[in-house]
Amino acid sequence: MNGTIGVREGFVGLLLSVRPGRGCTVLEVRGELDMATSPQLHEALQRLVDAGTRQVVVDLAGVGFMDSSGLGALVVMFKALREAGGRLVLAAVRPPVRSVLAVTSVDRAIRVYDDVAEAEATLPSTDDPTGR
DSSP, X not given: OOEEESOOTTOOSOEEEEEEOSSSEEXXXXXXXXXXTHHHHXXXXXXXXXXXXXXXXXXEXXXXXXXXXXXXXXXXXXXXXXXXXXXXXXXXXXXXXXXXXXXXXXXXXXXXXXXXXXXXXXXXXXXXXXXX
């Protein structure tokens, strides 16, 4: 799976892009993660899991706001990937979002990295560059 997800004409919301990373799949998120947009994030991550992806880096560099529904979508999919033998990590988290992760202690369960390259370097290497 490679490309852009969730783009609609005239729609101001979440922009999700999927690309292969080093031994993983990188999901780039741009916009605000709130009650209106978190279902899009959940759906995109679920599609990756359903397609057999097991190593996911969620690049949050483009996210300046996240509420509890966005947090919930990440936690649910973190657990789904873990149960499937995979891993979900976060990268390039901006200060406002990092605060939400810290206050809720989610950053103790889901690893947070300064950038995508650092996150990729910590994931188990696979023969498949898409993280399957």
